[in-house]
Amino acid sequence: MDHATDRPTDLTTDLLVIGGGMAGLTAAARAARDGQRVVVVEVGADVGGSGRFAGYIWTAPDHEVMDQQNPNGDAALKRRLVDDFAAAVEWIRSTGVEAKPAQRILSFGRGHEFDTNHYVDTCRRLVTEAGGSVLIDTVTEELLESDGAVVGARVRRSSGEELDITARHTVLATGGFQGSAELRETYLGSGAGEMPLRSNPHSQGDGLRLATAVGAAVGPEQAGFYGHLVPSGVPFKDSGDFVDLSLYYSEHALLFNLENRRFVDETLGDHLTTVALMEQPEARGLLIADGRVYRDWMVPAYVEGAVSVDKFALASRRGGRTGLAESLEELEYLPEDWGYDGPTIRAEIERYNEAAASGTLEPGRALDPAPLLEPPYYVIETIPAITFPFTGILIDDHARVLDSDGRPIPGLLAAGSDTGGLWNRAYAGGLAAAIVFGLAAAESAGAPSSGE
């Protein structure tokens, strides 16, 4: 490394990683520890990506639960994720970063809290201490090809200088395309371009563009995305808002669309309800909780160890469309300009309460079918916000990028939210996926036969 110019003097490396977030830094640190020469290229001014905002590595505890929760996910990718989860946690610990004891996550998952900032900074240090380079503020212009194989990339530094970095393997790990309204419209459906972005701002689909330019396949279609419900009309001020404004408690509340009806089993997960709301008229809805839900779910922390925030107070303070009704009758007086019909909403909740008592709910409520009987009623208008898409570059379970015939493209690997196939309208842990497949990419890069 030439410290005066912050630029590598040796532009031939074993592994080139494009994207210095969770998946990319994991691949890079692991490969560096295994003795490979590594260059990481990061478009932002710092590494870490969305990984810096996260806190729990978790997934389904076994194959059966994974298949129940994510039946349409790619079988080989699901298997590798579950099989390698424990090794991923051990890898984190092996870097000197503490992963706390296992705990329950959501209704079905298990995982470990860990300090993701400590982790990404440690990975970066492992790379540079092993003689590798981390180039920030660097744009990747194109992948380099030779004899049908990817052999590196042409990058441009913030100074304008272009570099060709030649590598035996290249890992795409730019974190998805959620930052591109255009790609959201293309792959996630009409209206998806409007969603607020609940992630790092740099993941704008560069991995996808670079991969498709060399023949990579993209999929699956209609797979949805990971995100959460947030109050409408309340822009994110900073990354702290990504968690504070997420209405995780929706799993215990009722959600009505602009046609004043429920349309989804809200209890299956706020992230799934978020995808369903994207497909409703104007992609907005009224989320209604009662006193029980407020006390038990709206104010307490969503996951043990996380901060607790009064979501209703925060949304109200920040100018969201919120209302507190002392009784069901008061719900009739919703502001007209919101576009919902108060008397119908009231009648729908009464009907819901009767159906809950007789066990005839439609849509059903698998996990919390209790009626909303305890005033006051807390109303927040909500919209979906996106963290990353489930459609992406197709890979096999060795993190090798596949072409449209399902064959690995020699020299090209991908991991993390750039990839598709693992999740299909279902989700059980973005960090686990990033780290497991980041490690798989490092392993493939070290194996002489990988993709070649």
Ligand SMILES: Cc1cc2nc3c(=O)[nH]c(=O)nc-3n(C[C@H](O)[C@H](O)[C@H](O)COP(=O)(O)OP(=O)(O)OC[C@H]3O[C@@H](n4cnc5c(N)ncnc54)[C@H](O)[C@@H]3O)c2cc1C
């Ligand atoms: C608020 C929040 C909380 C979360 N909490 C959890 C949690 O507790 N548990 C969990 O499992 N998941 C959580 N997630 C999801 C998790 O953060 C992601 O799944 C994970 O970070 C994905 O890793 P990645 O490497 O694919 O993307 P990222 O970590 O986002 O990294 C992508 C990197 O690529 C860089 N990049 C983009 N374009 C380029 C380019 N052209 N060239 C070079 N670099 C580029 C970006 O700047 C970024 O550094 C959370 C996400 C958010 C936003």
